[in-house]
Amino acid sequence: MTTQRAPSGLIGASIRRVEDPLLVTGKGCYVDDIQLPGMLHIAFLRSPYPHAKIISIDTAAAKAMPGVVAVLTGDDLSEHLKVPVPSIVRGMKIPPQPVLARGAVHAAGAPVAVVAAESRALAEDATSAIEVEYESLPAVADAEKALEPGAPLAHEEFDSNVCYTVTKKGGDVDQAFAAAEHVVRMHIASPRLVAMALEPRGVLASPEPMGQGLTVWLSTQGPHRARADLATGLGFPEHKIRVIAPDIGGAFGSKGPLYREYIVAAHLALKLGRPVKWISTRSEDFLTTNQGRDQAMTSELALKRDGTMIGLKVRVAANLGAYLQSNTAGPPQRMMAMAPGCYQIRNCHVEVVAVFTNTVSTGPYRGAGRPESVLNIERLVDKAAADLGIDRLEIRRKNFIRPEQFPYKTGVGVEYDSGDYGRSLDEALRLSNYDELIRQRDQARKRGELVGVGISTFVEPSGGAGFESGAVRVERTGVITVLTGSSSHGQGHxxxxxxxxxxKLRVSMDQVAIRHGDTLAVQQGVGTFGSRSAVMGGGALAVAVDRIVEKARRIAAHLLEAAPEDIVQADGGFAVTGVPEKKVTWRQVAGAAYGRLPKGMEPGLQETVFFDPKREAWGFGAHVALVRIDRETGSPTLEKLVLVDDCGVIINPMLVEGQVHGGVAQGLGEAFREQMLYGDDGEALTGSLMNYAVPRASDMPPLVLGETVTPNPFHPLGVKGVGEAGCNGAPPAVANAVMDALAPLGIDHIDMPYTAPKLWEAIRQAESKKRS
Amino acid sequence: MNDERITVGITVNGVTHRAVVEPRTLLVYFLREQLGLTGTHVGCDTSQCGACTVHLNGRAVKSCTIFAVQADGAEITTIEGLARDSALHPVQEGFREKHGLQCGYCTPGMIMSAVHLLQANPRPTDAEIKHALEGNICRCTGYVNIVEAVKWAAERMRGDHVSR
Structure with missing residues (x-):
């Protein structure tokens, strides 16, 4: 692997990352690495109660402490300072979210006061000198319990805990269920997860001299959207704010929205005329950063006796937490849009009830509705196969959308672009030596061991969420600057x-610099989330490059005194077709573009593209898992995991594999270990890494990766996204394997995570039931 | 709050710094904020994540779990001190070669733990590598390529040893 290879053949090559030399030597620059002269630090005092009235706040002692510059509460701030939340569902309730609590708190961790001081330690010291008197109110943490009559209200000003209800439907569901020869019913709850990007959230806001503007370094997935939200939340003009996303230490969806601490920091920077930094502690992160999943799904799948799926009903209770972030409503929508998965189910009715609780807000976390949806349909399909006595491969193949049916509009009215689900399943079976796995399982079962094989097949929608921008500028010396709106947080953009x-420009990689993450340098953009960057940022870039090449071709034709149609691209520039020695370099073309051009030709060599393909790209794949469960202890071991992904044309296989590995690790965390737990009263029980278990190195099983390539027919590069594939496919494959292992005990379904105590308890109960 | 200040002498990456610190100053903040060595990161507040791992007298330690005053007189190596004469340490090279990092936030701590492992055990098995990295969390890579990176570096370091 080398960056010095010939320019052609770069797409599809495992090029080592250009980002790495800085990052492996400690020269990366994350928000907390920046220190500015005169910089203040802020710390927040947060509510220990999930739901309470604030009776009084006394800040006098804190204000008197040395090094303390300001102490503010909600009453000290204009009520116009608030987190902007778009109303994405008609009629949805939007609870007030002042940047510091006013009168009441609705989740533990809600900020009640802020201290600005000369050092981080002094700011933290002073928060503990603030006296707050609360009156605790009844609280609710579980979404389904919050829907029960008489449940405590998460927000006392609303008449129920329902934020909104929304439905997607297609076909005639009632008729399908009337005609059903078998109906599978299941209740499946996805655990609430913590994104746990290793870099905690953070912001550094610096007023420009003379009070003209504000520069904000922010750990964000989308600097332009953050800037607009900051302008709105702060009441400060967008064009006077510069947001810089420096190196970002992971995000996984959780750094998408503009959180209230950022508005407070920016406000204080303007008010005090000094740079203000806030860096979340890990404990704060557990209480304030968007969490993921926590959708409880009640489903019915209607089938013919031969396994043909004819109808699907799903009701989702989606736990939104207490406060809405700008993207909180996203994952339930995503869940609905892919509810039928890979299957032809013409009659669908999917309803989401989005519920307020006194917990941390939820929002996109790697997968963002995809894993919930895939888990739901893949568990239903396995149960249908078991009920009807049909092989689980056969029932899938029978109902797959077939390759010739694409583009295919599903039963919930969403169009998939392309796919070959049978092929990726076959490849996963081949790589896993599936028949041999089944033989091993059956032998182990005869010995009384609990061994299961599980499969999952899934779609991975990517792209979407509006546009993305890309600008290509050929500089005067012929080197190329690319400005992408798709800012990176570890993906390798x-x-x-x-x-x-x-x-595409026929130059070596060192002639190209990719710039991103700075609203002053880069045209309006959207950002990186939802597996969208290769599709959206890559698409914008590809179109911009094509336009550059076309203009440059005309300039080259002028320089070479040939007709534009006789000019072809050559390594490093252009040549006259059939006369390779008659050529010009990019430097010569750029020299002309910024120098002398014939009449009628506009100077410059720069193109900006706002790319919107108006459709999503639907990747897909199949996973096979082999799980063994220790009968005595309940301890599960994932002995093998085979993953086949199809993300269309691959730009860099090494990066794709890295994305798959990471997604799988998070998926296995969900399957075996991770769950954010709240007590019935809303108290967080797993508020630190002491008791919230993310995977460690030794938790990873042997992985076997495979691929099929079905190019995206609607994309200039033929690509689809892959960032969330691993966490979509792995959990249901594991769930199906665990349930397969426990099938001999008559156990029907257990929700993730599959911890040893949970499995031990289920095994013990099943065995005692059998004995009696 | 304690207003006491203590003078310490700590050698970091070969340079001895005499500095005044608060008793409560953690080594990681001394390195990051007083010396400006920001390659050592903070990822948690319960000594779980390992992003702050440095070498103290040759041993990998979590610098968020040690007060600066405890490092008085000690020799510290941080990620910034690992590359010699602009040549990457084989473990640093291995992380790049094998795509052992994505966002890069855990990477300095991960590399410092791996270097310590390879100093003690030049021929680790996969299980030994995973065990040695038990105190370092990575949320991006799924650890697969980190293990590969350490193996790559181990081979390389053994090879260098033989060629000398």
Whole structure:
């Protein structure tokens, strides 16, 4: 692997990352690495109660402490300072979310006061000198319990805990269920998860001298959207704010929205005229950063006796937490849009009831509705196969959308672009030596061991969420600057996008610089989330490069005194077709573009594209898992996991594999270990890494990766996203394997995570039932 | 709050710094904020994540779990001190070669733990590598390529040893 290879063949090559030399030597620059002269630090005093009235706050002692510059409560701030939340569902309730609590708190961790001081330690010291008197109110943490009559209200000003109800439907569900020869009914709850990006959230806001503007370094997935939200939340003009996303230490969806601490920091920076930094502690992160999943799904799948799926009803209770972030309503929508999965189910009715509780807000976390949806349909399909005595491969193949049916509009009215689900399943079976796994399982079962094989097949929608921008500028010396609106937080954009630009421009990668993450440098953009960057940022870049090439071709034709149609691209520039020695370099073309051009030709060599393909890209895949459960202890072991992903054309296989590995690790965390737990009263029980278990190195099983390639027919590069594939496919494959292992005990379904105590308890109960 | 200040002498990456610290100053903040060595990161507040791992007298330690005053007189190596004469340490090279990092936040701590492992055990098995990295959390890579990176580095370091 080398960056010095010939320019052609870059797309599809495992090029080492250009980002890495800085990051492996400690020269990365994350928000907390920046220190500015005169910088203040802020710390928040947060509510220990999930739901309470604030009776009084006394800040006098804190204000008197040395090094303390300001102490503010909600009453000290204008009520116009608030987190902007778009109303994405008609009629949805939007609870007030002042940047500091006013009168009441609705989740533990809600900020009640802020201290600005000369050091982080002094600010934290002073928060503990603030006296707050609360009156505790009844609280609710579980979404389904919050829907029961008489449940405590998460927000006392609303008449129920329902934020909104929304339905997607297609076909005639009632008729399908009337005609059903078998109906599978299940209740499946996805655990609430913590994104746990290793870099906690953080912001540094610095007023420009003379009070003209504000520069904000922010750990964010989308600097332009953050800037607009900050302008709105702060009441400060967008064009006077510069947001810089420096190196970002992971995000996984959780750094999408503009959180209230950022508005407070920016407000204080303007008010005090000094730079203000806030860096979340890990404990704060557990109480304030969007969490994921926590959708409880009640489903019915209607089938013919031969396994043909004819109808699907799903009701989702989606736990939104107490306060809405700008993207809190996203994951339930996503869940609905892919409810039928890979299958032809013409009659669907999917309803989401979005519920307020006194917990941390939820929002996109790697998968963002996809894993919930895939888990639901894949568990239903396995149960249907078991009920009807049909092989689980056969029932899937029988109902798959077939390759010739694409583009295919599903039963919930969403169009999939392309796919070959049978092929990826076959490849996963081949790589896993599936028949041999089944033979091993059956032998183990005869010995009384609990061994199961599980499969999952899934779609992975990517792209979407509006547009993405890409600008390509050929500089005067012929080197190329790419400005992408798709800012990176670890994915390797600077490498992958350089591969695309260099290949299409026929230059070496070191001639291309990818710039992102700075609203002053980069045209309006959207950001990185939802597996969208290769599709959206890559698409914008590809189109911009094509336009550059077309303009440059005309300039080259002028320089070479040939007709534009006789000019072809050559390594490093252009040549006259059939006369390779008659050529010009990019430097010569750029020299002309910024120098002398014939009449009628506009100077410059820069193109900006706002790319919107108006459709999503639907990747897909199949996973096979082999799980063994120790009968005595309940301890599960994932002995093998085979993953086949199809993300269309691959730009950099090494990066794709890295995305799959990471997604799988998070999926296995969900399957075996991770769950954010709240007591019935809303108290967080797993508020730190002491008791919230993320996977460690030794938790990873042997992985076997495979691929099929079905190019995206609607994309200039043929690509689809892959960032969430691993966490979509792995949990249901594991769930199906665990249930397969426990099938001999008559156990029907257990919700993730599959911890040893939970499995031990289920095994013990099943065995005692059998004995009696 | 304690207003006491203590003078310490700590050698970091070969340079001895005499500095005045508060008794409560953690080594990681001394490195990051007083010396400006921001390659050592803070990822948690319960000594779980390992992003702050440095070498103290040759041993990998979590610098969020040690007060700066406890490091008085000690020799510290941080990620910034690992590359010699602009040549990457084989473990740093291995992380790049094998795509052992994505966002890069855990990487310095991960590399410092791996270097310590390879100093003690030049031929670790996969299980030994995973065990040695038990105190370092990575949320991006799923650890697969981190293990590969450490193996790559181990081979490379053994090879260098033989060629000398």
């Amino acid at each position: 600077e490498t992958a996008f350089a591969q695309v630009a260099a290949e």
